[in-house]
Amino acid sequence: MTLTSPSAPAQRRQTLVRQVIEQLREQISTGEWALGAKIPTEPQLVEALGVGRNTVREAVRALVHAGVLECRQGSGTYVISTDELSGVVARRLAAAEMADAVEVRRAFEVEAARLAALRRTPEDLAALDAALRDREAAWASGRVADFVEADAALHTVIVAAAHNAMLAELYASFGAALRASLTEAMRGALRPDRYVAHGELVEAIRAGDPARAAHEAGAFLETLQGA
Template identity: 80%
Template sequence: MRQVIDQLREQVSTGAWPVGGRIPTEPQLVEALGVGRNTVREAVRALVHAGVLECRQGSGTYVVSADELSGAVSRRLASAQVAEAVEVRRAFEVEAARLAAQRRTREDMAALDGALADREAAWRSGRVADFVEADAVLHAAIVAAAHNAMLAELYASFGAATRATIAEGVGATLHQDRYVDHGRLVAAIRAGDPERAAAEAGAFLEV
């Protein structure tokens, strides 16, 4: 078991499985490692407990931190009060938006446009879980466009708390009065306007 855990951890630490990315499925891991399904399941569970991986219902298992230290941060943030989590999100996302407006590339904008379209489609679907995931993916794409590896890693470790605050914001059903337009935020990043991007990012994260 320890050997399998170490093998999985190595995939994370070497960047083969990057922070924010989804790891191979359980059957794929069984085939690649040559061990039983239960062994793989227990090894993944151990790294989830350590805060390195995160299981997302209906989506898969994702890398949320490159090591157990970041994992400890993730666990602490995940248990925080919603108001505290929103304040931390604001600290991350406002600066990320500012940096993204200064550093975004053509590829970043393509990713942002795609994530924004997916978010809009998820809202129209009326499915809360789909919208929460799509919204979180858009914000992660903005952080990625900031091109600060440390910020991206810390933000990824905050993933569960981010999704909790999004879910809290939209409630049990998607009502129009809770809809928050993110098109202006993406537009400010595209325009290379760091102050407007920061203002847009902070506007919907008031506590």
């Protein structure tokens, strides 16, 4: 039996679809289409990209399947993650126990804190100080959503200070779970008994003490898991 290859027109079509997928990804990765934003309509994409309707439809469908876009009946198509990895992680976390999510956070954040203590730069320390101040101000505001965002921002700065691009990318894909775990721990209110200071964690990184930084990060997550 002889296997035949796809026809040249079919191959060209698939190549064109892949090119359109990359163009759509670029719009998302560069922030042209922000997280949560509605993307242009199919006719608008056809005109902007200079391709056929079926090509646009296939490319959008591929990104929907990857978890990057979401089609909402009667409303349009929206950006729900910045890349395929984030989409996959979001779907997996939706079915995970919160305790599992916290344990994965521990794996990321303890190592990130340890590396940050070894590799932080003066610029990193300035960013950490600013993020810590924002976190304190958000707690004082009494608004759960503001505090969750400020806390997530501080941990993202710590991961950035580790200067490991792969760790930063993987951690970014975990952002939704990070916020969800803290929101659940707060249970709708910023009560004093749920407050966990992060000053010692930042100071351990400043002091260049990887063991203490890792301990502080791990202790925080133990507190969160037991909340």
